[in-house]
């Protein structure tokens with residue numbers, strides 16, 4: 001086939017249509033820029049569509065620490081009866097639960113409202129870069145190959161594909177060489193929440209509750225489980241140290257995993273998302289063959305787990321298998337090195353950085369490991385930490401910003417900022433920043449005064465201050 005290179009131009013190009021990319025594109029377009037979002041999958045949303053709770057949207061005190069574009073997405077979900085709302089896990093955090101099928105529509109409504117152009121089924125394979133300025137992205141799809149030029153490029157690909165190809169330094173893993181396991185989420189319908197919660201209440205030794213000092217206070221496991229029952233949501237976590245999950249793993253009924261996490265996705269369908277599968281062994285998420293080789297194993301783990309909960313978990317007796325996440329979930333790949341490195345100390349201490357903050361996170365440091373182990377370190381006092389603008393500015397690049405899981409952070413910093421709340425907030429920050437650079441007529445993202453960006457973010461619903 002002849003290799004003709006098509007041409008297209010936008011003010012802002014966003015690579016990747018996940019939590020970060022959707023917020024970035026909506027924010028850039030909302031602030032007046034012709035914006036294109038490029039996504040390899042047929043439906044936009046990335047991990048927003050997996051059925052998992054959106055963590056890091058609220059701190060453990062129940063305060064929203066992310067706002068703006070995320071509120072628009074939640075409002076759309078609410079309008080379509082797909083918003084379950086804030087749920088407390090009485091373990092480490094509060095999170096927002098939504099119906100992932102409704103979220104698919106909400107994403108498009110928000111992008112369309114702001115006038116974003118979306119290309120689906122489109123893979124960005126290369127960049128054109130000169131002296132630290134990216135001028136084009138080469139995109140492959142049914143129409144052939146297209147050189148998309150723009151003033152600003154926002155890398156929200158999760159893997160940092162654009163920034164890495166443009167020459168920005170990156171890290172994967174640390175000295176240990178470990179990478180978090182990959183997993184496949186699935187959903188189960190017709191679950192009886194009351195029976196499930198009763199079982200949890202009657203089996204405290206099996207349940208993960210009160211893992212942070214702030215949430216634990218002076219409460220016993222039984223008191224924390226009373227609060228879960230009172231909440232009424234099918235939101236329960238079975239721990240591998242406890243008899244229910246631990247014995248199943250020892251018997252060989254289940255593959256080794258740290259937790260079975262069950263969270264609501266739809267009240268109408270009495271549906272929950274189950275997060276329990278994992279393939280470890282340091283799978284490199286940027287290695288297509290390596291990820292592809294896990295698909296069959298993960299699907300078998302899904303079915304094994306479904307059969308196990310249907311047979312053994314009260315509340316699941318009449319359940320039905322309701323669906324798989326759209327793709328294998330990759331937790332950890334490249335962290336693009338930027339002007340600021342978000343560290344473990346920054347996040348666990350709940351550090352505030354008022355001169356540079358453009359987003360927040362609140363989830364505990366959450367690093368899944370192979371087998372039954374997982375690192376979980378809570379944020380001090382059930383609060384939040386700030387994400388400085390420098391985490392989004394890749395070294396050596398002038399008109400490129402990153403947002404989402406590929407931010408500039410240590411492994412531990414990324415282990416919390418990778419959750420969907422901060423990803424949306426970072427996305428909104430870079431989309432807004434790109435638009436403001438254009439208004440100023442200076443493409444260099446470092447020339448933008450952070451105070452002005454913060455003021456715009458606040459005016460448009462972003463949360464930078466005022467919460468614990």
Ligand SMILES: Cc1cc2nc3c(=O)[nH]c(=O)nc-3n(C[C@H](O)[C@H](O)[C@H](O)COP(=O)(O)OP(=O)(O)OC[C@H]3O[C@@H](n4cnc5c(N)ncnc54)[C@H](O)[C@@H]3O)c2cc1C
Nearest residue numbers: 016018019020040046047055124158329330404405419420
């Ligand atoms: C198994 C698992 C469990 C998790 N559990 C939770 C949880 O319970 N709560 C929570 O908040 N977070 C959870 N996370 C973390 C969170 O979901 C992700 O880190 C976050 O959604 C990442 O958002 P993102 O926008 O950076 O990336 P993504 O959502 O991955 O979006 C990136 C998008 O870019 C596209 N893309 C990538 N490269 C290209 C390319 N070259 N060309 C075109 N398109 C491209 C991808 O297809 C994708 O849609 C979990 C993650 C995993 C994998």
